[in-house]
Amino acid sequence: MGNASGVSVEELNACESHQWYRKFMSECPSGQLTLHEFKKFFGLKNLSDSSNEYITTLFNTFDINDDGCIDFMEYVAALSLVLKGGVQQKLRWYFKLYDVDGSGSIDRDELLLIFKAIRAINGTEQEISAEEFTSLVFDKIDLNGDGVLSLEEFMEGIQADEMLLKMLTQTLDLSHIVKKIYSEMCSEQQLT
Template sequence: MGQAAVRTCGRSKSYVTELYEWFRKFVIECPSGLIALHEFQRHFCDGTVGSESAEYAEQIFRTLDSNGDGVVDFREYVMAISMLIEGSAVEKLRWSFKLYDKDRDGAITKEEMLEIMQAVYKMNVAAGLTKPNPLTAEECTSRIFVRLDKDNNAIISLEEFIEGALDDNWIREMLECDPSTVKVGRPLKRDTALENPRLI
């Protein structure tokens, strides 16, 4: 308890300011203090990423909804973002594991990982974020599985996931969730952007 208090008091002013900004946006977008799946998908899928991100948004929502009640409250929301920004490498990877473990059975199949990878790739293409000559989602998934599935049983356990990612920077970069993908914010209106090119 004492260590937690020290960590809280030691947080920077910029972190507190950012936390307030998350709260402000959350209240504006979700005045009830709760966000349902369809609302999260609406915010997540609006703008440049297109409808391809709906499935990925749903899986992020399920991961955010830590108590499984079908809605995300501000506490669940801010705890996840705070952990993704300030948490340890192991904490971030534990959260990412839940994201890939779609059926929540404690293991990741190749099919589960491929579905998430494909959704991320589609989002990156739609947003123009792909690097030159990237690996395909299938190639990326296969490479990760070869390196992480140490016992060759066609599934990745939590232990394999964490240990493998900690030992390989490329895998860790591929598997960790970007905190910006879970932030709720009002998208820029297209007509406003066209009227003021400096905003684009």
């Protein structure tokens, strides 16, 4: 997922942490980021139904305590995952993101829905269609052929296939969001 503007979590000193906090509190004076504010925060409007579902699922994966809001600690945890998270952490998060219904497994429809929504939001064309990607994932890693992926199948299968890991990582790269926040923070700092 990369690092934004050359910044890593280790480099976020007390001053920068304070800036992250100021940015968060200026956007969310209550200290709680709701789904509506989350969409506004990232400039997401006029979304299709599938894109809106994806954003809701993304929001819910960052809402660690399931209270319907993202507080500053959850915000920092999300930034830490994006900037510093290892492959295992990111794959667990991807699995949670793809498991739209929270059943503990991913079916073809969930994977296809989220993958289409991600592409719509990112606005990028890929060499492979969302349908082809979904089929490829299931053909390669649904070893027992039951039509659903368990966390174990997902983790092991993606890690064992360099091409799938690269595609998944590139598709879910959120560093552009972190870069946007960071550049806005730097602009605000220069104005003060």
